[in-house]
Amino acid sequence: MEAESSAPDAPHVLLTLYDEALPVVYGYFVRRCGDRGVAEDLTSETFLAAMDAARRDVPPPMTVAWLIGVARHKLADHYRRRHDRFTVPVAEVPEPVDPADDWDAELDRIVAEGVLARLPEHHRVVLALRYLDDRSVPECAELIGRTVHATEALLVRARRAFKSSYPEGGAS
Numbered sequence: 001m002e003a004e005s006s007a008p009d010a011p012h013v014l015l016t017l018y019d020e021a022l023p024v025v026y027g028y029f030v031r032r033c034g035d036r037g038v039a040e041d042l043t044s045e046t047f048l049a050a051m052d053a054a055r056r057d058v059p060p061p062m063t064v065a066w067l068i069g070v071a072r073h074k075l076a077d078h079y080r081r082r083h084d085r086f087t088v089p090v091a092e093v094p095e096p097v098d099p100a101d102d103w104d105a106e107l108d109r110i111v112a113e114g115v116l117a118r119l120p121e122h123h124r125v126v127l128a129l130r131y132l133d134d135r136s137v138p139e140c141a142e143l144i145g146r147t148v149h150a151t152e153a154l155l156v157r158a159r160r161a162f163k164s165s166y167p168e169g170g171a172s
Contacts, residue, residue: 010059014050021064022047024143028071028133033078042078046071065125065144072128115165123158130155 025046029039049070053059060066116124122144129140141151 010054010062011051013062014054017062017064021067024064025067025071028068029075031133032075038078042074045074049074063145068125069121111167115162118165119158119161122154123161126151126154127158127162
C-alpha cells in the first residue's frame with residue numbers, strides 16, 4: 001500500500017508501508033554490498049532516517065520509491081565513511097591485465113552514474129529498479145505505484161532521457 005502522506009499521518013503511513021518496503025530496501029543493500037550485517041545496519045539507518053523525515057512539519061511522500069532514494073544516500077554515506085576502503089592489503093600482486101579494457105569499463109560506469117544522477121528522480125528510480133535491481137516491469141510498477149502500462153511508458157521516457165544525456169548517445 002503506497003500512499004501520499006500528510007503531516008500528521010506520515011509516521012503512520014510509514015509504519016503501514018514497512019512490511020512491503022523492508023524486503024525491497026534490504027534486498028537493495030544485499031545486492032550492492034554483499035554483507036548481510038552491513039545490509040541490516042543500512043536498512044535500519046534507512047528506516048530511522050525515514051521516520052525522522054516523517055516527523056517533519058512537511059514530510060516527503062512515504063513511498064517505496066522514496067525509501068529507495070534514502071537507501072541510495074545511506075549506501076553512498078557508508079562507502080564514504082569506510083576507513084578501510086583504501087587500506088585493503090593485497091596478498092599478491094595481481095597479474096597484469098590490459099589496462100584499456102578495465103579503464104574503458106570504469107569510465108563507462110562513471111559516465112553512466114553521472115548521467116543517471118542528473119535525471120529526474122522518477123527516471124532514476126525506475127531505471128535503477130529495472131536495470132540495477134533486475135526487477136521485472138510489473139514489479140517496478142508495483143513498487144512505484146503505477147500501472148504496468150504507465151511504467152512501460154515511463155521506462156521508455158527514462159531510457160530516452162538517459163540516452164540523450166549520455167555523451168554521443170543522443171544522436172540516434
